[in-house]
Amino acid sequence: MSLNISDQIKSFITPELISTASGFLGEEVSGITKAVDVSIPVILSSIMKKAEYDGSTVFSLAQEAAGSGVLENLPGLFAGNESFLKMGSALISGLFGNNTGVVSSLISSFAGIKPSTATSLLSTVAPLAMAALGKHTSSNGLDAAGLSDLLSSQKNSIAKAIPAGLDLLGLTGNVKLEQTHSREEQSQGMPGWIMPLLLLISGAMLIWYFMGETKKSPEPSKTTVEEPKSEPAVSKPMMKVELPDGVILDAYKGGIEDQLVSFLKDPSAEAGKEVWFDFDNLNFATGTADITPESQTQVNNIAAILKAFPRVKIKIGGYTDKTGDETANLALSKNRAEAVKAALVSAGVGSQVTGAEGYGSQYAKIPVEAPETARAVDRRVSISVREK
Numbered sequence: 102m103s104l105n106i107s108d109q110i111k112s113f114i115t116p117e118l119i120s121t122a123s124g125f126l127g128e129e130v131s132g133i134t135k136a137v138d139v140s141i142p143v144i145l146s147s148i149m150k151k152a153e154y155d156g157s158t159v160f161s162l163a164q165e166a167a168g169s170g171v172l173e174n175l176p177g178l179f180a181g182n183e184s185f186l187k188m189g190s191a192l193i194s195g196l197f198g199n200n201t202g203v204v205s206s207l208i209s210s211f212a213g214i215k216p217s218t219a220t221s222l223l224s225t226v227a228p229l230a231m232a233a234l235g236k237h238t239s240s241n242g243l244d245a246a247g248l249s250d251l252l253s254s255q256k257n258s259i260a261k262a263i264p265a266g267l268d269l270l271g272l273t274g275n276v277k278l279e280q281t282h283s284r285e286e287q288s289q290g291m292p293g294w295i296m297p298l299l300l301l302i303s304g305a306m307l308i309w310y311f312m313g314e315t316k317k318s319p320e321p322s323k324t325t326v327e328e329p330k331s332e333p334a335v336s337k338p339m340m341k342v343e344l345p346d347g348v349i350l351d352a353y354k355g356g357i358e359d360q361l362v363s364f365l366k367d368p369s370a371e372a373g374k375e376v377w378f379d380f381d382n383l384n385f386a387t388g389t390a391d392i393t394p395e396s397q398t399q400v401n402n403i404a405a406i407l408k409a410f411p412r413v414k415i416k417i418g419g420y421t422d423k424t425g426d427e428t429a430n431l432a433l434s435k436n437r438a439e440a441v442k443a444a445l446v447s448a449g450v451g452s453q454v455t456g457a458e459g460y461g462s463q464y465a466k467i468p469v470e471a472p473e474t475a476r477a478v479d480r481r482v483s484i485s486v487r488e489k
Contacts, residue, residue, distance in 0.1 A: 106255045107142050107262040110226075110233045113175060121178040122225065126218045136212035136219055140226040142262035143204065145198040148230065148253040149259065159252075160238065160245035162192070167209035167235025172226045178225055186369065189224030193230060194375055202360055202378055210355045211264070217367040342402075350402045356381045357484070358402050365410050365489055372489040379420065379483045383441070390436035391442060403484065404448035405481065414488035417442050417457040422479035423465045435459025441482055455487055 114137055122137075123130045150201035152159040171178055171185055178185045197204050205219040212219070238248050342350040342358045345366075354359035357378050364370045364378070382399045385391055394398065407413055419441075438457035445454050465479040 102256075103351040104232070104251075105258050106237075106252070107145060107259055109237075110141050110145070110230050111138070113172070113229060113233065114179075118175055118179045121176055122222070125180050126214075126221060128214045128218050132212045132214040132218075133222070136208050136214055136222050137226060138262075139208055139211060139264055140219075141230065142225055143208070143258045144223065144227050144230050145252070145255070145259050146194075146232070146244065148261075149256065150253050151196070152249040152431060156245040156249035159234075160248050163231050163235035163238060163248065165235070166228050166231035167233075167239060169228070169232065172236060175229070178229065179368075181216040181221075185228055186221070186224050188330055189227045190369075190371070192227040193220075196227065202364070202376070206355050206360055215363050216355065216360045217363040217370060220364075220367075248260065248411045315453065344406060346409045348405050350405060352399075352402060353381060357399070358406065361403075361406055361484070361486075363415060365406070370489075372413075374485065374487070376486045377483045378486070380441075381479045385437055386442070388433075390433065392440055392441040397444070400444045401448065404445055404450050405451040407445070407453045410489065411453070412454055412489065413486065414455050416455050416485040416487055417445075418483045418485060419457070419459040420464055420479060420481050420483065421462050422467060422476040423462045423469045424476065427461055431459055431461035433459070434461050437482055 119130055119133050119137065122128075123133045126133065133328065148159060168187065169185070169188065171188075174182065174185075193201055193204075201220070201223075202216070205216045205223065208214075208223070209216040209220040214222075234248065234252075237243070237251070241247075243251065338354045339351060340354040340359065341364050342352045344362065350358055357380050361378050364376070370376075380399060383396045384393045385396075386393060407415070417438045419436075420439035421430040421434050435458065438459050442451075442454050442457040445451060462479070465476075465477045467479050469476075
């Protein structure tokens with residue numbers, strides 16, 4: 102029987118360990134099971150892509166994880182062993198970069214668990230997966246090239262292990278594992294490593310780029326700025342988000358309010374330049390930085406969250422897709438980030454907003470020839486949690 106890495110890693114996770122994680126995280130066993138089942142191939146897919154261009158680093162991390170004692174203390178890992186979870190947190194930060202929150206949100210929606218729980222499970226599965234790979238390389242005498250070849254041979258089985266019902270559009274892994282660069286650091290001359298391609302797109306059509314190399318985008322021929330907007334998550338159910346001061350918000354399940362509050366309430370979640378949350382119901386008048394009236398609800402929600410967490414400091418970032426003139430895109434993204442900051446200042450939480458910056462299409466992932474619905478994911482305004 103041929104080797105299946107996903108199944109091999111899954112074999113380490115017994116029902117007893119799932120039960121341990123369920124009790125520790127306060128979630129149903131069924132939700133933990135679904136989240137773990139999808140976390141394994143999602144993590145492996147990103148590890149595989151990284152091994153394609155930096156196999157030596159992946160090999161070293163696998164060896165380090167195998168020697169950390171993770172596999173010998175799985176009950177501790179699934180019960181929140183601090184040193185193991187710190188290792189896992191560093192790994193998923195390197196694997197998913199700025200999109201860690203998005204990955205967690207996708208998994209949480211799929212499995213019916215909190216985004217913070219999904220993040221914790223990713224931090225649990227990542228060191229386990231790395232340790233299992235390290236053990237396999239040692240047992241079979243594989244070097245870095247051998248590990249890369251092994252992972253490459255698992256491409257199809259890893260892809261098949263991701264449930265078809267999950268709204269996931271592929272993962273690539275070009276963020277360096279040994280160091281995750283912030284958006285500001287990259288804008289100051291650091292290499293622009295391609296981030297994981299993740300889309301949560303309403304509608305029936307998904308473009309599958311899984312594990313594929315995306316063609317270089319041609320230079321856009323038009324100079325006008327196509328309207329950047331954040332698509333409302335109309336397909337998501339509504340929920341009540343309760344704040345520490347007793348205020349209750351109406352928000353989309355898995356939306357920015359849900360994700361942000363879960364993150365701020367999680368004592369193990371650390372703030373930093375790599376922590377970003379995307380507005381999911383924020384729109385502007387065409388070609389302007391004027392926030393539409395219906396979008397004010399989400400802006401007010403964010404202000405309420407900041408008031409409930411007075412120690413939190415955030416930064417606003419604006420982004421566009423790759424179409425149009427980049428100078429115009431940069432100006433528009435900056436103006437829109439500044440508009441959100443101004444709205445929060447007017448709401449009385451200006452002291453908690455450290456700044457606003459526009460990045461234009463610098464971090465856009467979707468090619469200009471892709472459908473408009475696909476490119477919408479690159480047109481957004483985001484919040485970075487700098488202090489909590």
